[in-house]
Amino acid sequence: MMKLATNILVATDFGETAELALDYAILLAEKLDAKVHVVHAVSTPEPGVPELGVAVVSAMMQRLVHEGRVSLEHLIKRQHGRARSGEAFLRTGDARDVVLQVSHELAIDLIVMGTHGRQGLSRALLGSVAETVVRSARCPVLTVGAKAVWL
Numbered sequence: 001m002m003k004l005a006t007n008i009l010v011a012t013d014f015g016e017t018a019e020l021a022l023d024y025a026i027l028l029a030e031k032l033d034a035k036v037h038v039v040h041a042v043s044t045p046e047p048g049v050p051e052l053g054v055a056v057v058s059a060m061m062q063r064l065v066h067e068g069r070v071s072l073e074h075l076i077k078r079q080h081g082r083a084r085s086g087e088a089f090l091r092t093g094d095a096r097d098v099v100l101q102v103s104h105e106l107a108i109d110l111i112v113m114g115t116h117g118r119q120g121l122s123r124a125l126l127g128s129v130a131e132t133v134v135r136s137a138r139c140p141v142l143t144v145g146a147k148a149v150w151l
Contacts, residue, residue: 005029005109007086009037011099011133014071017114021144022075025112029083037086037106038075040068041098065090096132108139115143
């Protein structure tokens with residue numbers, strides 16, 4: 001038997017489609033009296049890049065984590081009072097793995113995430129986080145594109 005979503009996870013990269021996804025998740029959460037959790041993944045650099053020394057990589061990661069925390073705090077403040085707030089997560093690693101891991105840890109009922117709609121070579125080179133999550137998640141996944149419009 002299908003149950004209504006009580007825990008919604010929004011994956012964000014702080015881009016335009018992620019903002020739309022958050023807005024959509026908040027609208028759903030208000031109607032369902034659900035909690036909205038937010039997750040952001042800071043990608044780790046590819047191993048074996050000789051030009052990047054350990055100190056440079058460490059400083060870069062510290063900056064990215066700090067910027068991610070600041071951006072997450074801003075999102076949470078923006079969401080405050082619009083829907084029941086859940087937890088906010090900032091993790092390092094591949095976004096696909098991070099979203100799936102957090103959704104499993106929290107027993108998430110619905111994942112909402114933006115999609116860039118890349119095609120061709122850019123999709124082949126960059127991959128599709130949304131596609132991997134849709135194929136691998138244990139719960140429904142709602143993707144929101146840049147052209148999404150709702151009333």
